[in-house]
Amino acid sequence: MTDVTDLNGANRHRSKLGGSHTTIIGGRIGKKIVSLLSRHPEVKKIIPSVITVKGKGNSGGMLNARVQRPDERGNLRLLISHGTSFQELRIITTVGSFEGGERIMEELNSLLLDE
Numbered sequence: 001m002t003d004v005t006d007l008n009g010a011n012r013h014r015s016k017l018g019g020s021h022t023t024i025i026g027g028r029i030g031k032k033i034v035s036l037l038s039r040h041p042e043v044k045k046i047i048p049s050v051i052t053v054k055g056k057g058n059s060g061g062m063l064n065a066r067v068q069r070p071d072e073r074g075n076l077r078l079l080i081s082h083g084t085s086f087q088e089l090r091i092i093t094t095v096g097s098f099e100g101g102e103r104i105m106e107e108l109n110s111l112l113l114d115e
Helices: 027-038 098-114
Strands: 043-053 063-068 076-082 085-093
Touching: 027 043, 027 063, 027 076, 027 098, 063 098, 076 098, 085 098
Parallel strands: none
Antiparallel strands: 043 085, 063 076, 076 085
16 A cells, blocks of 8 residues: 655655554554545544553454544544454544534445455
């Protein structure tokens, strides 16, 4: 997968990743998912939150990602789980309504299914 660059040669999807830390669980696959979703024209910023461990066990395993429930402003959350760990990422969109957020949620989930 190649990164999208703007006219100045800057990496656009990286500029959409923000917050107090930029660690994404799932290694390369997790980063690929975030990169894919950040290419959507109505995604403004993706903000990772704390990584939580569900319990003892194998830290590896299958990686699952799903975009969930918009808020009243159309912003979404992405839930990534990998083995016993999970992470929630906030997806800030350019739409300003719940209905617009639902539309983007469906588009982003269909992108995830295609991968």
